[in-house]
Amino acid sequence: EPEVTQTPSHQVTQMGQEVILRCVPISNHLYFYWYRQILGQKVEFLVSFYNNEISEKSEIFDDQFSVERPDGSNFTLKIRSTKLEDSAMYFCASKNDGETQPQHFGDGTRLSIL
């Protein structure tokens, strides 16, 4: 069964550095998402992406964050000038066309900011 894949599985970065989290969504999916889960807290929506543009973003997704689909397969989340509070598990998800289709999630990237 096709899967969403995320790399790396764990990223350790110094505060203030830039980090890029990578995702390969399921190949025929059209909608892409990033969520994050701070340790012990809820899974929170960050951003949705469709037709090469952001569809919706949360208040968490400020100017520090950006997303890109640089080619037909990858979907990236860039965090500029990372802060300690950016430490979390970041999940990528993708969804096929159709309102009732479920989102499929990758295994996540654990981001640790030192």
Place this chain on the structure above:
Amino acid sequence: AQSVAQPEDQVNVAEGNPLTVKCTYSVSGNPYLFWYVQYPNRGLQFLLKYITGDNLVKGSYGFEAEFNKSQTSFHLKKPSALVSDSALYFCAVRAGSGGYNKLIFGAGTRLAVHP
């Protein structure tokens, strides 16, 4: 605003017994509801969804969920629990209309099935 509540942090059940993991929701309009399971060091795995139709929805691994509109609930059930069902379970509601819309998750319920 849409929201999801999972009132139990943890549910303990003996193997072979039925299990229920509770979820209530608050949405405007018709709810699109989902259950996901998270095993250690893994992502969220889709279990089942309610969109419309029968109030009892069947999903993966023998799980089912009962939609109750009057009680705004969508409880996850399984007739006979397995030790391998032990995991973190998340209820989610789709926010708004449109194909791209985000999911809003509950806080999660940890299910522990004891031999």
